[in-house]
Amino acid sequence: MSAVLLEARGIGKRFGGVQALKDVSLTIKSGEIYGLIGPNGAGKTTLFNVFTGLYPRDDGEVLFGGSPLHLESPHEVAAAGIARTFQNIRLFGNMTARENVMVGRHVRTRAGVVGAMLRTRAERTEETAIRRRADELLHYVGIADRADDLARHLSYGDQRRLEIARALATEPKLLALDEPAAGMNATETAGLRDLIEGLRRDGLTVLLIEHDVKLVLGLCDRVAVLDYGQKIAEDVPEAVRANPKVIEAYLGTSAH
Amino acid sequence: MDILLQQIINGLTTGSVYAVVALGYTMVYGVIQLINFAHGEVVMIGAMVAFSIITSLAGSGMPPLAIVLAGVMAAIPACMAIGYLLERAAYRPLRHAPRLAPLITAIGMSIILQHAALLIWGRNPLAFPQIIENPSFSIGSAAISAVQITIILLSLLMMAGLSWFVYRTRFGIAIRATAENVHVASLMGINANRVIAATFVIGAGLGAVAGVMYGSYYGIAHYTMGFTLGLKAFSAAVLGGIGNIAGAMLGGLLLGLVEALGTGYIGDFSDLCRWPGASEGMGWMGERCADGAHFVVFGSNYQDVFAFLMLILVLVFRPSGLLGERVSERA
Numbered sequence: 061m062s063a064v065l066l067e068a069r070g071i072g073k074r075f076g077g078v079q080a081l082k083d084v085s086l087t088i089k090s091g092e093i094y095g096l097i098g099p100n101g102a103g104k105t106t107l108f109n110v111f112t113g114l115y116p117r118d119d120g121e122v123l124f125g126g127s128p129l130h131l132e133s134p135h136e137v138a139a140a141g142i143a144r145t146f147q148n149i150r151l152f153g154n155m156t157a158r159e160n161v162m163v164g165r166h167v168r169t170r171a172g173v174v175g176a177m178l179r180t181r182a183e184r185t186e187e188t189a190i191r192r193r194a195d196e197l198l199h200y201v202g203i204a205d206r207a208d209d210l211a212r213h214l215s216y217g218d219q220r221r222l223e224i225a226r227a228l229a230t231e232p233k234l235l236a237l238d239e240p241a242a243g244m245n246a247t248e249t250a251g252l253r254d255l256i257e258g259l260r261r262d263g264l265t266v267l268l269i270e271h272d273v274k275l276v277l278g279l280c281d282r283v284a285v286l287d288y289g290q291k292i293a294e295d296v297p298e299a300v301r302a303n304p305k306v307i308e309a310y311l312g313t314s315a316h
Numbered sequence: 317m318d319i320l321l322q323q324i325i326n327g328l329t330t331g332s333v334y335a336v337v338a339l340g341y342t343m344v345y346g347v348i349q350l351i352n353f354a355h356g357e358v359v360m361i362g363a364m365v366a367f368s369i370i371t372s373l374a375g376s377g378m379p380p381l382a383i384v385l386a387g388v389m390a391a392i393p394a395c396m397a398i399g400y401l402l403e404r405a406a407y408r409p410l411r412h413a414p415r416l417a418p419l420i421t422a423i424g425m426s427i428i429l430q431h432a433a434l435l436i437w438g439r440n441p442l443a444f445p446q447i448i449e450n451p452s453f454s455i456g457s458a459a460i461s462a463v464q465i466t467i468i469l470l471s472l473l474m475m476a477g478l479s480w481f482v483y484r485t486r487f488g489i490a491i492r493a494t495a496e497n498v499h500v501a502s503l504m505g506i507n508a509n510r511v512i513a514a515t516f517v518i519g520a521g522l523g524a525v526a527g528v529m530y531g532s533y534y535g536i537a538h539y540t541m542g543f544t545l546g547l548k549a550f551s552a553a554v555l556g557g558i559g560n561i562a563g564a565m566l567g568g569l570l571l572g573l574v575e576a577l578g579t580g581y582i583g584d585f586s587d588l589c590r591w592p593g594a595s596e597g598m599g600w601m602g603e604r605c606a607d608g609a610h611f612v613v614f615g616s617n618y619q620d621v622f623a624f625l626m627l628i629l630v631l632v633f634r635p636s637g638l639l640g641e642r643v644s645e646r647a
């Protein structure tokens with residue numbers, strides 16, 4: 061397909077005596093939807109947190125767009141072009157939906173204390189642009205009518221959409237979604253699926269962690285499977301589905 | 317009636333100073349959950365710097381208002397620099413330490429600043445030179461001085477300005493986002509250290525002006541003035557719900573009012589001779605009361621007791637303060 065966007069080499073992470081990730085390498089190509097699945101506790105979210113700079117890694121390195129990613133400070137990871145959502149939604153509950161998205165714009169703009177106080181013309185123009193862009197993104201994810209509501213008053217499905225809008229506001233090259241379908245009903249999941257496919261059409265690269273295996277295999281271009289902190293498969297969905305190691309990880313070994 | 321109105325005016329004056337100082341406590345607490353005990357000292361240094369400048373310029377023949385303005389304009393950057401240094405040198409290295417460590421550091425910083433001020437300005441209070449006329453205006457039977465009007469108006473202006481900044485500008489959104497969740501905010505590209513430093517600097521700048529206002533209201537500045545003022549303002553912040561900007565303003569004004577009204581009325585209410593039947597059957601005391609004497613149990617020096625009594629009462633019935641939110645939200 062196309063160029064490699066993210067390349068992880070030999071990522072390792074320990075929590076005390078527990079080896080949560082061991083020598084995980086994977087490559088995500090530009091423009092694809094890359095799925096990450098695995099049984100509970102396989103290390104999916106841990107890997108996510110390493111990619112986004114929330115956890116310091118113990119081994120390995122991550123190349124993003126060909127250059128090493130400085131994983132020590134999350135705001136630099138965001139500036140490099142990785143945005144994420146959370147398994148347990150983490151919105152700014154006491155801010156409106158629009159303000160939540162405006163926060164996401166922070167990384168792409170220069171909002172200084174001085175500029176904000178002096179109210180320069182450039183500052184005002186930029187702020188208007190940000191507000192308009194926030195409204196566009198809310199419209200894009202389908203919750204434009206909730207722009208002025210506090211985030212904590214939104215329904216669960218709308219909160220997930222808002223999180224995606226906020227992540228998109230950072231203009232990411234890679235959007236990482238951590239179990240976006242968790243707790244959604246069938247209708248909401250279908251809506252989410254349409255949204256993610258729309259993102260791909262618009263040229264975004266998506267990294268998707270999901271428990272809903274059907275959703276992942278139906279949506280993704282390629283899928284990696286983690287088990288006990290190690291990558292046991294990385295392939296197109298059909299091949300992964302047929303991989304005996306994967307079947308074993310999910311169903312256990314059969315007693316012959 | 318005249319006492320009531322007069323005490324309301326006095327209460328609003330001190331209350332608005334408390335409110336402005338309380339903003340410094342509440343903003344920092346909102347963002348990093350640290351009670352910056354050194355804030356009172358920053359306010360004190362603001363007053364000291366301004367007073368030194370004003371005193372040294374007093375004989376220079378400059379117009380009095382320009383002198384005062386020069387004092388304030390020197391105090392603001394001085395306090396901002398101290399606020400920044402405090403965050404940078406004392407609190408940032410302890411960002412991930414257990415919560416007790418920065419708290420104790422804050423107390424230590426407060427002691428250091430206080431004694432630095434003692435070394436620089438000495439132990440005698442600095443007096444505000446009488447360069448400005450302070451005419452009084454009468455409202456009914458009460459009087460309000462030009463300084464009081466200035467303090468109240470300036471405080472309201474600063475509070476309005478801060479609210480606008482925090483709720484209407486992008487940097488304000490970044491501050492609120494950081495206050496809600498530092499980790500998520502930094503994932504959105506917000507440099508948390510910058511936001512935290514900014515809250516310290518803004519709080520210190522407001523505190524500098526508050527220090528000058530407080531000092532010029534009472535006519536003196538002293539190296540220990542930051543302690544009580546800081547404690548009162550901190551109480552005001554807690555009263556309104558710490559971390560909540562509107563709460564700090566409400567708490568400050570309320571605390572000032574209660575304190576002033578308490579001071580104005582406690583003497584009357586605790587005068588034993590006022591109570592019915594006091595003149596009869598109380599032996600020699602009754603006779604003295606009948607002669608027009610007073611037996612006052614609590615004098616006006618109990619004003620601090622009122623402030624803190626109210627704090628205790630509010631915390632008993634509303635532990636998170638008047639406008640505070642549930643603390644449980646922060647998991």
